[in-house]
Amino acid sequence: MTDPRRTKSVPGPTDRVVIVGAGLAGLSAGLYLLGSGRSVTVVERDSSVGGRVGAYAGVDYRIDNGATVLTMPELIGDALAAVGAAPSTIEPPLRIHKLDPSYHARFADGTSLNVHSDVDAMAAEVARVCGPQEAERYRALRRWLAQIFEAEFDRFMDADFDSPLGLVNSGAALKDLGKLLALRGFGKLGRQVDRLVHDQRLRRIFTFQALYAGVAPSRALAVYGAIAHMDTSLGVYFPEGGMRTIAESMAAAFTTAGGVLALGSGVERLGVTDGRVTSVHTGSGTVFDCDAVVLTPDASVSDRLLAPHTRRRPRRVLSSPSAVVIHGTIATSVTQGWQSRAHHTIDFGQAWERTFAEITARGGRGQLMSDPSLLITRAGVSDPSSIFIRDGVHREPLSVLAPCPNLDSAPLDWAALRDPYVREITSTLQRRGYHGLVDGFDIDHVDTPQSWLDKGMATGSPFAAAHTFGQTGPFRRKNLVPGITNVVLAGSSTVPGVGVPTVMLSGRLAAERITGRAEPRLGGSHSSEQLN
Structure with a gap:
């Protein structure tokens, strides 16, 4: 029997690596590769790091723009340890705390339950x-x-x-x-x-x-x-300053250890010679020479870069449902009257099987939830530093996530639908007891399937390929590219899949394809006590 971790690796020289994308997958790969002695450059289209775990800037506050639920934070510690860093040694230190309860759940019958x-x-x-x-x-x-x-x-x-x-x-x-x-x-x-x-x-x-x-x-x-x-x-955990601080801390450790981070540099094409990528070209004309490349964008973006150099057509992928996410602020005097005082609240509607049927239907038959279940995130409950004063009033960031069908499932006109649907969601929550929400919620940003699509996410879903049987484990898209010997994929579109822990793992797995060995598990067990 063979060692399952001894898999194919990138042949030939791998001294200089360019990583496309400074999200968690790209930064994870960068830290492991840098720790293995490679020269590593991370190229990012946006002006800041984080990708789907970044931030939106309001007039006087910042709010996380993506994932708000953090599990297995020891994986962050493992990536930092690859370059000799630790959460406590980064400047500023990365302080991650365990939430208790992890969630507060509210049900249509009026009962509620804390999840510990x-x-x-x-x-x-x-x-x-x-x-x-x-x-x-x-x-x-x-x-x-x-x-x-x-x-x-x-x-x-x-x-x-x-x-x-x-x-x-x-x-x-x-x-x-x-x-x-x-x-x-x-x-x-x-x-x-x-x-x-x-x-x-x-x-x-x-x-x-x-x-x-x-x-x-x-x-x-x-x-x-x-x-x-x-x-x-x-x-479930949360870092002081918001989820965005995870990527910011990883980027700080990466550059401190000698990595190069090129922000505001969108990649336009790859230079390929004899089946190997030899250069990465940005829209501004900058060229990064390389021996190996890690691509972390959504599959549709990576496929566009790879298309001129491989004859294989990307297989059709079944995408996950999407989400409408409403971001803004609300006065703390309003939220003090709410029954739920948790960081994360899941507010369940009465419907259950019907809800999933509506948002996962295929072939244009998808629908918006007729009786929505919603995720409400209030970072200020556990991170007082996020609360600020505007015009003499204490305000806290507030996000509401409503799952919805992707654009393949339901090709809705979100330009026309967005504002009415936001009003429907906020009105629904107010009827469920979140008094003052309709008038008190100052909304600064709304993401919809269309805005996710505009950011390059296939079918307008930020959750990538669904984990059906044929898109799971060894059947999910592999992180090597047939026909191009020195390109490795990372991120939610490839193995092992969607979520903060899994994209962190995908970065490490991509690095191992280049280093040719399994990196040591510095964090040990599946425990996170060292980060509390």
Whole structure:
């Protein structure tokens, strides 16, 4: 049997590496490559780092423009350690804190529940809301989710694949595959969770994460219970200053260690000779010579750069649903009257199966949620530094995320629909008890499927390819490019997939394709205590 981590690597010289994109995947790859002794340049189209984990600037505040949920922050520590840095040694230091509760969940029947990562605290909360028998069922569910995660992480998430056949050539991978089969990991997530817990509210808490994978719980593979485990057992975290500080700190460590960061440099084309990229050309005329390239943009952007140099047509990809995200500020005097005082609140509508059917329908049959479930993020609850004074009034940043179909699923006219839909969402929340929201929410930015498309994200989805069976693990788009020997892909469009932990892993996996070895796991176990 072979070592599953011994996979194909970039042949020939790899001394000079150019990375396209300064999001988390690109910065992760940059840190690992720099730590391995390569000369590394990261080229970024925007004027700031972060990509989908960046920020929008208001008149007197900044607000995160992408992911707001952070799990497994030890992966950040691992990437920084590749260049001898640590969260506490960066200037300014990166301070990441565990949220408790991870989420506050509100339901259409008027009940609510705090989601704690501590098993005893969560069992007590489940007993309070759902009864003592359901608390015991929760403990069984938690054990099952942990077993799924442990069987899956090392071999199927934190691993490169040359082909699905690599699984049958590895004894360790076969052993973990057997564990997943025994755990019913290739059944349906919704069915397995339903088998273990009976309360409909709990079933939602432990399956809504399937949306991150781009499929409904009733259709998602049970292996994606690993995401629920990361969310509900390993804990949710938040860095002081916002999610954007993660990329900013990684960039600071990268440049301090000798890496070159070229911002405001959009890449227009690749120079290719004899099947190898030898140069990266920006729109301003700057040329970066290289021995290897890591491409981290959305697949459609990378494919445009690769198209002149490869005969293979990109296969058709089923995209995840999209989202409308409303960003702005609100007076703290308004939010003090709300029932929820959590950093993250999931406000569930009554509908569930219908909601997923509406936003995941294919072939132009998608619809906006008729009874929406929404994610409300208030960073000021756990990060007082984000609260500011405007005209003598204390205000806090506020974001509302509403899942919606992508443009293939529902080719809606978002230029006309955006403002009415924003009013519908805010009115819905006000009816649910968020009093003062309609008049008090000063909205500064709204992202829609059209704005995601304008940023180069296929089908207007920021969540890339859906994790269907044919787009998961060894079947997902590989990070090597047929026909071009020194290009490696990273980011949410390739392995292992969507989400902050997975794109961090994708950067490391891309680096390993170039270094030709598995980098040491400096963070050790799946624990984040060193970052608290």
